[in-house]
Amino acid sequence: MSHFPLWKKLLVIAICAIGVLIALPNMFYDRVERSNDAVTALERGAAETPELAAERALWPRWLPSDLVNLGLDLRGGAHLLVEVRTEDVHAERLEGLWPLLRDKLRDQRGQVGSVRRLDGTKDELRIRIGEAAGMEAALQAVHDASQPVFSLTAAGARDFQATADGDVLVVTLTDAEKAAVDERTMQQSLEIIRRRVDETGTREPSIQRQGADRVLIQVPGIGSAEELLAIIGKTARLSFHPVVSRASDPKAAPGLDNIIYPSMNEKGVYYILEKRAVVTGDQLVDSQPAFDQNGRPAVNFRFDPAGGAAFGAYTAANIGKPFAIVLxxxxxxxxxxxxxxxxxxxxxxxxxxVEESTQLAILLRAGALPAEITVLEQRTVGPELGQDSVDAGLLSGLVALGAVGVFMVLVYGLFGLFANVALLLNIVLIFALMDMIGATLTMPGIAGIVLTIGMAVDANVLVFERIREELKTARGPSRAIGLGFERAFATIIDANLTTLIVALVLYLMGSGPVRGFAVTLGLGIACSVFTAVYVTQLIIGAWFDWRRPKSITV
Structure with a gap:
């Protein structure tokens, strides 16, 4: 058929061949997955045992080995919805201001007199000055110590402010600073949770922010929600503090600049420590499970240059004194x-x-959460339920494919058979694109694919009906076929473009299952236009050039 040039034929064949090659591993999902797991284990330093080598050999490494990721509802796994307690970070931010403001006010001692910190609520820092007449100077000193908030929505705002209450300065964070702290805390929490989950080697977790202070974590393939919570639930804040004394009473008064913590290994023993840490886990660059000189499980750690210098200087100046490790x-x-x-x-x-030391090393290496998290919802999806979902989705897809295929053959005969071949390639290309973009297949996603199967042949119906019309007026079947594809193309684009806009809106406005449906629906629309127009045209053209019929019946 002269209206379908050679370069276009070669391009369509190349796209289809590449799509089939990329999607091929999904036909052997279990074998490829086991082979990929073995390769990953070897890359992580595992010893190459005969069993591991056999697992790796299940799939040739010269073939593509990327798989479509299965969502929680198809694979089984753990689901957690947690809330990040950002208000705790506000209190820590105020706590960190005390040394700075103390030094600034002491520089103004001639006007403000003595400087003493008072007890207060966690959202304010109260400082009493000796000379009430110097309050203006004290307020100015605090204002000079504040910094601009770096935020597009808080132009000109400062990070903290002070008000006078008699001879007491009341320092609080500004609303702009609280919003900025909350945003930083959430971004840091998301990154650390992602790092912790990735350290376990779990494939394709879904970690998404929901609302202002919530995080949704879905990890396919993990045993239970409790197992996931053990990985991400701990803040894992490591710090090293000078020891002031020991106590047996948990209600003992530690002092204004001190804090009391229980011993993890000594029942009934409490340590009074200086509140300010010498070094913290934020300065760790590595931690690995190990064994001590007595063969007991332990964790080796290493600080960055700044942390190492502070750690070395303190130990050199305090030989013979106890030094508490707090987690x-x-x-x-x-x-x-x-x-x-x-x-x-x-x-x-x-x-x-051994398991605890390994988990502690993972937590420390991934970093400490900036704030504690509270579990709002947890759910475990068993692998059996996930397999049932896969089987149900596969069955629905096969039924839809079979019904559509029978309909097309009954109504359009041989041309309907050509449309069915294009429909199969359409499904293959959907999986190939999902592989390429790293999309996750969920039950709503399967629904999107099933819907695509029904919609994909709409374009073929438009083309075939147009060919029927052209056969009544055109000069010969070749011309009728060419005009049928050409004149139906605009209608096909219009019909599919509106559905693609809906899929885009669903993806942008929705979350979770809605997005999974939108992804497969959008990819299915793009693939169906390609296969219904170009693949079907290529097949019909090849058949026509081979048979050279004098007349055709659609």
Whole structure:
């Protein structure tokens, strides 16, 4: 057929061949998945055992090995909805201002007199000055210490402010600073949760922010929600504090600049520590599970240059004094500094099992959560239920494909058979595109594919009906076929463009299952236009050039 040039034929064939090659691993999902897992394990440093080598050999490495990711409802796994307690970060931000403001006010001692911190609520910092007459100077000093908030919506705002209450300065964070802190906290929480989940080797987790302070975590393939919570639920805040004293009463008054923490390994023992840490886990660059000199599980750690310098300087100046290692508000141990520890590395020991030391190393390496999280919803989807969903989706797809295929053959005969071949290629190309963009297939996504099967032949119906009309007036079947495709094309684009706009709106406005439906629907529309117009035209053209019929019946 002269109206379908050679370059277009070669391009269509190439696209279809590449699509089939990319989608091929999904026909052997279990084998390819096991092979990929073995390759990943070897890349992570696992010993190459005969079993692992056999698993790797299940799929040739010269073939594509990317798979369409299965969502939680198809694979089974864990679902968590958590809330990040950003108000705790506000309190820590105020706590960190005290040394700065204390020094600034002491520089004005001639006007403000003595400076003393008072107890207050967690959302304010109260500072009493000795000379009430110097309040204006004190307020100015606090204002000079504040910084602009770097935010597009808070132009000109400062990060904190002070008001006078008699001879007491009341320092609070501004609304603009609270909003900026909340945004930073959420972004950091999302990144750390993602790093923690990735450290476990789990494939394609879904970690999304919901609303102002909530995070939705869905991890296919993990055993239970409790297992997932054990990975992400701990804040894993590591810090090193000077020890003031020990106590047996948890209600003992630690002092204004001190804090009391229980011992993790000594029942009934509490440590009073200086509130300001010498170094924190934020300065860690690596942590690995290890064993101490007695063969007990432990964790090796290493600080960055700044943390290593602070750690080394403190140990050199405090030989013979205890130094507490604190994790999430509990003292793991409080060893006495025996010598200067240079290099910024050390070891954390405690009553750990091998699994606990491995998990602690993962948590420390991924980083501490900036705030505690509260679980609002947790759910476990069993692998059996996920397999049932896969089977149900596969069955619905086959039924839809069979029904549409029979209809097209009954109504359009041989041309209907050509449309069915294009429909099969359409489904293959959908999976190929999902592979390429890393999309996740869910039950609503399967619904989108089933809907696409029904919609995909609409374009063929338009073309075939147009060919029928052209056969009544055109000069010969070849001309009728060419005009049929040419004149139906605009209608096909219009009909599919409106549906594509709906899919785009669903993706942008929706979340979770709605997005899964929108992705497969949108990809299906794009693929159906390509296969219904170009693939069907190529097949019909090849058949026509082979048979050279004098007349055709659609």
């Amino acid at each position: 999430d508000g509990q003292v793991i141990s409080a060893p006495v500094i025996q010598s200067h520890i240079a290099g910024g590395s050390g070891i954390i020991t405690g009553n750990f099992s």
